[in-house]
Every structure is written in structure tokens, then in C-alpha cells.
Amino acid sequence: MHRMQHLTYFFHLSDFALKANIEQSIPALYETLCGVRVTLTGDPVSPEDATLIIMNHRTRFDWLFIFSYIIRCGPLRRFKISLKEVLKNVPGPGWAMQCAGYIFLHRKWESDQKTILRCLTYFRKLNYKPQILLFPEGTDLTPNTKARSDKFAEKMGLEKYDYVLHPRTTGFAFLVQKMRDIISLDSILDVTIAYPKNIPQTEKDILNGNFPTEVHFYIHGHSAKEVPDDKEGIEEWCQKRWKDKENLLENYYTDGKKFKASPVRKELCKDEKEIQKLFVFAHIFWTIFQALVIVFMIYAPILRWFSLFSCITFVLISKYGGIDALLDTEASELR
Template sequence: MNHRTRLDWMFLWCCLLRYSYLRLEKICLKAVLKGVPGFGWAMQVACFIFIKRRWAEDKEHMENMLDYFCDIREPLQLLLFPEGTDLTENTRAKSDVFAAENNLPNFQYVLHPRTTGFTFIVDKLRKGDNLDAVHDITVAYPKNIPQTERHLILGLFPREIHFHVSRYPVASLPSASSDLEAWCRERWAEKEVRLRDFYSSQPRAFDRDGVAQVPPCKTELRVALIKAASLLYWSSFIALCFTGLWLWAPVRLYSLAMVGVFVAQQRLFGGLELLELSCHRYWKSVAAGGDDKGVTEDAKIK
């Protein structure tokens, strides 16, 4: 997906909720976010892929995480922002410099994508027989664009969000890495044209000619009920947490202990997702050792 604002990933959840894919969602995102108290810890528990944007370090970590996902065979939907950061005047200027150095056109509505991570993920999941399709998502904001979390705190939520989704089955993707990189760049060139047409049209909307309209599997009534239940649950949960912290010493001690556990494990292991990965490797090696022992004993009997 293109990264128009720092909040795109969260707005996409509203779309995924209507199609019952939200529980499958994992995100490839900056490693610094894993240290955010509460929110970052939850993403560690969910096994998001944290990267430092230094390929020499990220390649091995990404390979280990993708191998883990392929091993456990759980349904996976991985959100990737090939642009690497959100669109601002500063990042657009850097993208223009990159374009000039590589004889590429300047983009106004997107940044030039970094294709190394994308091609690596596709190749790895394809080899692990854990890739069904690539969904090319273009997000646009026709009325107002909340760029950062500060806008949400001020109550400046987007009045509308438009998503254009194209599905590419794995069989239709190029097999060679160089061809896959070119394929990704072609999609971003299409996004530039699509967004230019979107923001120049009145009313602002994606062109629907020849586009299949797939209705959500959840009705708006069901979505509204889920929202109401979530609002009630989390409001009550937060209120109870603050009440417990204010009134009961055991709750304060428990909270302090949990903060200590999360901080300590991140310093010792690098994050809960890495601890989970290590446990998986250990039990996998134990199982492999047991299988080898069984084969050896069987051979002795024979």
C-alpha cells in the first residue's frame, strides 16, 4: 500500500474489519515502534515484523520471521509499505533526488518504492508455499488528510477514506527478482496516475469503469455493533485499570511487574516476537532430534 500518512495502517483496519481479514493482519514496520509502552508491546505479542531499514541487518531477521510464518502454516496477511515512510514535502524532495540519480520521473502523489524488501518477501513466501496473492492497495483522502497522530488527538479524523484494491494471484507474478522489482515499480507508476486522476476529479473518487465492486461480508449494522461493543469494552477496561491503579496496591505492583517484564525481555531478547521465534526453533530442533533418534533405533532393531 502507498503510505500517504503515518496513520494509513490504522485506517486500513476499518476496511479489513468489513471483510473479516483484520485478525490475520500483521505489519512490517519500523523497529523503534516496538518499544512504545503498551502499543508496541502488543505488536510484539502479535509477531509484527520490525525492521531497522538497514538491509544487512533486516534481511536475516525478515528471513527468520517469514520462515517461522511458513512453518506454523497460520493464515497470514502482511502489510508492507515499499515507500518506507509517509508522504511529506521532505520525503518527496528526497524521492525526487533518488529519481534524478536513477533517471526516473518525479512523482507527486507517491514516493518511489524500495523494491528489495518487497521482492525478498514475495520470493520467500512463494518458496515456502505460503503466498496466495499480492493485493495492491491505493489509499486516498478526498476531503481532509490527517498526517500524524497529533491530528487525531485534535479530533481531525478523515471525513472519507477511499481504497482501490487490485488482486494479483501468485501465478501471475514474475518469477525472477529483477522482473518482480520492475513489476513493483510499474504498480507505483499506476498509483501516481490513479491518484492524480482521483484528486483532479469532481467529486473525488477512483475510476470505477471495469472495476468489480465486491460487497463487504459484514453489514454496516454488524460493523456498528462491533464498534459499539469495542468502544464499551475498551472504555470500561481503561476505566477499571485507572481505578485499580488508584485504589489497590496489588494492581499497582502487578502493573509495575508487567512493565518490568516487558522492558527486561526487550533488553535481553530484543522483543517478544524474537523470544517466540527462539522457542519455535528450540522445539523444532527437539522434534527433529526425536525423529532422528527414532529412525536410528528403528535401524538398530532391523
């Protein structure tokens, strides 16, 4: 069997396992055990679309909380996140994200172009319509990053923002154009995230139990046809969306900490009872799974050897570029 067929089969199995177990357990954990309440407003796009999701980056954990939206209104199995490249080397979660087809970026434009092309080409070979989350700001909002954004605004003659950072439009424009060329981009989902209180900025906040009591999302879907075709037009479109976000968040934080929009229509999301059943299943599955792992690790030496072999394999694969670097694609022909 051709190597790509092996990889395709492997990725399908890994992605299905991630969808059914790990990813649905993420919102199950913070919603049911940590008491985080999620409010969705606006209009999502069709879960069948090939979609680019763009979101402001308020904290390091925005990607975590968007799973509450995806599990209710999106295709969990086809949801992909663009992340910093270093995260692929995190033992366990980083390896799982590699198997799930997440996109890891170095923040170096020459290498990131190749990574994006390789991943999109692979999705096309699978006849796969991903929904990819991108943070155009490139980093989360902190005093230091805001100062850099303000400096950039002064240099370019732009307005300074208080609630968002100026987006890096080059990568956004490239991803839009290549998604159009390679996998037929259907829509862009503009997501604005806000926290009424208890904003966890760092890992220390999470470890100290400083979860937000609520997370609010404003969701606005755009057809890909609304976005210009040329690079300059795409960049300008993105800049306008961030200006809108600044105004939206200013109104949010100064006027009651609520988005002035209707809740997402029930027919566009899964039934909440179904969601709660998925959460219960996730808790039961992982409780049993962890208990079995402990038992077998104690009484089954072969499992200990297999675990060691798997860890060494993933460490080596990650060292030499990760699972995504093994993909046999013609990405270079599409540059």
C-alpha cells in the first residue's frame, strides 16, 4: 500500500479518536467541573463549509474556550487550530495535535508558507473540508504586546487600539488565497471573544483555579465571496474587521459586558441536552480509561514497553519536523 494511504488511514483513526474523546472532554472539563458558562450570540456558518475562523486573542487560552462553540455549532472532527510550532513538542497533547492535523507555525514567513501549503494540500487529497482557527494578531493581548501594537500603529499612521492588537494581515491574506486555490474556501467566521471577569492570562492563573465564570462569543459569518480576491484587498478587509472588533469590544466592556446581539438560533446548534450527554460520556470514558491505564501499566509489562516505544517514536518524529513533515504532498508545485 502506498505510504500516503497508510498516513491517510492513520490520520483518520487518530482524528476520529480525538473528536470522540479528547476534544469533547475539553469543554466538559471546564464547563461542568470548573463552572464556566458560555454565551453564544450572532450567526454561525454552515458546519459543512470549508471555513477560516478568525478570532481576537485576548488570552493564551482563547483556543481552549472556543471548543464550547465548536462542539455546539461546528464540526468537531474537522476543527483545526494554527499554533506556535513549539507546542508540537509538548509530550502527549502536542503529539495528539500533530495526529489531528493541527497547523504549527514558526512565525517565520518563509517556513510558514511551506507548512500552510503542505497541510492544505494534504486536506485536499483527503477531500476534506477543514475549519481552521487563525489568530491574525499573532499573540495574546498583554501590556507588552499592546505597546508593540501601538508602536506599529504610530509608524503606519493607524489608530491605536485598546481592546485588540493590530492584525498581521500578510499571513491572513496568504491563507485566504491558498484555501481558495486548494480546498475551495466557502466562508470566513469572524469570532469575537470576551470575558466579563476572571480573565486567565497565563498558565499560572489556570493552575491557581482562576477560570472565568463566563465566556462570551459574538459570531459573524461571511461568505468567501464577500472578501476581495487580491492581496491588498484581503488585507484591508481584515483590518476593517479588527476595527469593528475594537468598537464591538469597547461597547461590550463599557456597557454592561454583554454583546448587543441575539443568541445563536437553536436550529443552528446541537440540542443542549445532547451536549450534556456528550460531557457525561467524556467524564465516564476518561475515568475508566485512566483507571485501566494504571492497572495495565502495573500488571502488563508489554504495555510499559509499548508506551516507552511510543514516547521515543513521537520524540524522534517531533525532533525531525513532526508528523506533518512526513506528508507526501506536491505543495512545492503550488507555491
